[in-house]
């Protein structure tokens with residue numbers, strides 16, 4: 001209530017409460033008299049009442065209560081003035097030019113009073129009361145709150161730094177002599193003479209952790225799990241393929257020792273191809289488990305039934321999570337008890353798919369206990385725990401988790417779900433720079449959340465919705481590209497854009513989405529690789545990990561909603577130290593948010609291009625004909641669906 005008094009009466013203590021009350025009473029009496037005299041005046045002016053029923057409409061109108069101008073009931077003038085003063089002050093503060101605790105400019109009040117009088121409100125003599133010098137609340141200016149920096153565990157805050165550029169300061173193959181000569185030979189045979197920075201950092205670290213053989217961790221200790229965050233196309237695949245193959249080179253009995261989990265069939269296939277290259281001349285065997293073949297066919301490649309049980313046929317299994325769980329559940333003899341390496345590629349995406357609970361199933365299968373009489377009783381292992389004298393008595397095969405991604409999450413809560421053991425992070429990003437990495441060159445990085453390939457140039461084209469297909473046609477026809485990848489946000493958009501470009505002609509075009517089965521998709525990717533397709537219109541199915549050499553341009557027909565999606569989409573070009581362009585078509589409403597998102601991501605420069613309508617105009621007649629064809633095609637497809 002005290003606050004209410006302060007607002008209503010300017011300063012009751014100073015002015016004297018009695019004085020204020022007397023003044024208020026006097027004014028109320030005067031007001032009452034004035035109202036009564038007005039009522040009398042009105043009565044006098046009104047005509048004699050007509051007999052009932054003569055003019056019902058006029059009567060109705062008269063009986064309706066007249067609307068009075070809204071007044072603040074029971075509010076004194078000083079209160080009204082102080083209220084006005086406060087409002088004026090608030091408005092001023094919102095305009096950003098309020099004085100700290102200052103009063104409202106008197107002109108502002110008088111201007112408003114006059115306006116009110118002019119609008120038929122209170123008469124001017126009423127409005128001019130005593131000044132209201134009361135304390136006025138306010139002075140609230142909006143201050144930008146500083147960004148809260150997350151408090152990260154040391155391993156995340158102080159990563160082992162990795163250079164971003166894959167064109168400078170590369171490490172020649174012979175400079176890492178720990179890598180087996182046969183593998184070095186294979187690398188050279190595939191045109192690799194130096195290691196990329198991420199490989200130069202991760203391969204020795206992994207080989208060191210397996211230096212005592214893969215059965216026991218170094219010195220009997222459990223090796224650290226590794227997390228690797230490096231830009232797209234920086235060679236992360238070889239960073240785990242080489243050390244895993246080398247660690248398993250001298251295995252005697254075939255067991256599943258390495259399991260690589262990837263989010264899509266296409267990616268799994270790509271990675272299994274790389275494993276096949278480097279295991280070709282070794283006794284190691286690789287199995288692909290993605291659901292592209294029937295479960296029975298995959299089982300044949302994994303396990304063989306023998307007289308005394310089951311024989312494992314694969315040392316390295318490359319799998320998608322769903323199919324992997326199918327085999328854990330349904331394949332007799334599928335055993336992960338000898339698993340030494342669990343590689344999670346595209347780890348951030350795989351963490352998001354943890355609702356499929358594939359990881360707990362894998363871990364449970366890897367730490368499955370058979371009882372004291374089983375064939376592997378001596379090597380039975382328990383989940384990592386504190387090292388004690390008792391725990392070092394029995395040899396333990398460690399399970400080492402290796403996480404790779406271009407957009408690895410820094411969220412400790414998410415990473416915790418993976419149950420990492422004393423993890424170590426290798427990163428090209430700055431992270432939260434700790435004392436360890438102060439001497440590391442930053443490659444012109446702006447300190448954003450993720451890092452991009454050095455040879456990638458980012459562009460955006462502001463446009464209207466209706467001109468988007470024309471711009472795609474203009475880019476595809478005008479730039480004379482051998483391979484361009486165009487992303488949309490849905491398979492319907494991909495399909496329609498594909499039909500339209502096909503109907504327009506002049507470009508060899510194909511689409512890639514879940515509309516097609518795995519076999520067809522594989523064929524499309526192969527044709528794209530071979531250069532038979534100039535423009536591949538795709539959903540985000542090809543956004544991650546897909547390595548097609550010679551993609552010169554990535555077009556975001558639909559702007560990606562998330563930064564991670566942008567990083568992976570544009571990462572299909574400018575791979576392995578090459579250059580590439582990324583163009584995003586932006587509608588007016590998307591522009592601000594998108595540019596802000598990229599600025600936060602630390603995109604060094606985003607070139608703005610306006611495509612003048614004169615350049616698009618020559619395409620319009622043919623485009624309109626193509627639109628008609630598209631309409632027909634869509635109608636026919638609908639009919640076929642209904643039938």
Ligand SMILES: Nc1ncnc2c1ncn2[C@@H]1O[C@H](COP(=O)(O)OP(=O)(O)OP(=O)(O)O)[C@@H](O)[C@H]1O
Pocket residue numbers: 191192193194195196199230231232233234235236237238405406544545546547549571575576
């Ligand atoms: N040391 C090297 N020298 C030359 N080329 C290499 C080297 N290492 C890898 N590459 C090539 O670089 C390309 C990209 O490699 P890779 O697919 O492993 O990238 P990535 O980091 O996994 O990318 P993404 O994050 O998009 O999955 C491949 O074509 C690969 O053959």
